[in-house]
Amino acid sequence: MVKIAQVAGFLGSGKTTFLIELVKVLVDRGHKIAIIVNDVGEINVDVRIVEMYGLKAKEISGGCICCQIAGNFANTIAVLQKTFKPDLIIVEPSGVAIPWGLKRAAEYSEEEMEGEMIVHAPVVTLVDALRIDELITSVRRLVETQIREADVVFINKVDSATQEKIDMSVKFSKSINPNAEIMFGSGRNNQGVREVADLIEKRTSPRYDETYEKEMLKREYGGKA
Amino acid sequence: MTELDEDDDLHLEMHRAVDELGKFSLHMKVEFGKGTSSEKAVSFVEELLIEATDACLHHGADLVGHVKAFMMVEGGSTVGFSLVHQNMKVNITKQLNVKTIERAEVIVHVIVHGLWDPEVREQTMESLETVAKKNHVRYEIIKDFFEVEKSAAHHG
Numbered sequence: 002m003v004k005i006a007q008v009a010g011f012l013g014s015g016k017t018t019f020l021i022e023l024v025k026v027l028v029d030r031g032h033k034i035a036i037i038v039n040d041v042g043e044i045n046v047d048v049r050i051v052e053m054y055g056l057k058a059k060e061i062s063g064g065c066i067c068c069q070i071a072g073n074f075a076n077t078i079a080v081l082q083k084t085f086k087p088d089l090i091i092v093e094p095s096g097v098a099i100p101w102g103l104k105r106a107a108e109y110s111e112e113e114m115e116g117e118m119i120v121h122a123p124v125v126t127l128v129d130a131l132r133i134d135e136l137i138t139s140v141r142r143l144v145e146t147q148i149r150e151a152d153v154v155f156i157n158k159v160d161s162a163t164q165e166k167i168d169m170s171v172k173f174s175k176s177i178n179p180n181a182e183i184m185f186g187s188g189r190n191n192q193g194v195r196e197v198a199d200l201i202e203k204r205t206s207p208r209y210d211e212t213y214e215k216e217m218l219k220r221e222y223g224g225k226a
Numbered sequence: 227m228t229e230l231d232e233d234d235d236l237h238l239e240m241h242r243a244v245d246e247l248g249k250f251s252l253h254m255k256v257e258f259g260k261g262t263s264s265e266k267a268v269s270f271v272e273e274l275l276i277e278a279t280d281a282c283l284h285h286g287a288d289l290v291g292h293v294k295a296f297m298m299v300e301g302g303s304t305v306g307f308s309l310v311h312q313n314m315k316v317n318i319t320k321q322l323n324v325k326t327i328e329r330a331e332v333i334v335h336v337i338v339h340g341l342w343d344p345e346v347r348e349q350t351m352e353s354l355e356t357v358a359k360k361n362h363v364r365y366e367i368i369k370d371f372f373e374v375e376k377s378a379a380h381h382g
Contacts, residue, residue: 011291012247012291012292012310012337013290013291013292013308013310013311040335041249042249042251042335042337042371043251043371044251044253044333044335044371046294046295046296046306046333046335047294049296049304049306049333050296050306050308050319053304053306053319053321096291096292096337097247129310131310131311131314132310132311135289135311136289138288138289139288139289139339139340140246140289140339
């Protein structure tokens, strides 16, 4: 069994900072962690930031691992499993990744791992409370998709956002995904990180369901399913 | 192994929102000059990110995606820079073990919403020229990723 945890969220939502704190907590608890950091661009700044904290990360650049270079991602998981054998793989997808697409891509790796099954930790989507109004205005559909496909919506940067923006983030998230667990915190201040680590350790998320995803995407974006 | 079908209308529709993100990144060598304090060198990169962001917004971008940079100094010192909003400070993460920085390699990555890649590139390069001139800093582009990245959109 290979457990994959993804920390999703739009560009600038604080994924890298949160991931660093999350990994520190999980390592302190004795877990053997592998980190994969994806960037759509050819050059991956985030992985260098992660490495500044003494953590080793596998870098995948030049496309989005949820679709465009899904095969590369799947292969990376399989290689990590064969060579490093982590008990948890933490993934920072690009800020434009679709969580279910990433689940699907991760499950491709089963073809390369004899008998090993992918198990998903709860999908954690970070919502940037500081910029929520602007995100809703400019990139609403993408942010909606990332929230809709989350098991946990983590309202991030609550240490510097106004209560009004925090409330707006909650209202928006609940309107899209009433079943998601809403959590609050700030990766920068290590606030709420341990609670997310608990969920990642203890819970799982359903496997990719193509029929369900197509139906949801059709509802959201139109087009033919 | 199944990849997404690029002709699928549904997924094309889904990713149109993403395609409105314009991006540009570059890798350069920067010569700050002998005896330049590390604070001044860091502040040059900070100023560049602010200038490039403002220029993109002034030319039609309606949202900062993420504007970031990473500076690598001889001897292993590194500095990370992150800007997510024009009215917020650049977040700077330093691991500096030097007091002066004569030269460094810098990676810059600009992603904004509502502006196409060529315009993001133009605004970034113009900002670089302006900020470098103002600070008497020389630079040499090691690699400009425009050509490879323009086809590497989410669904390029």
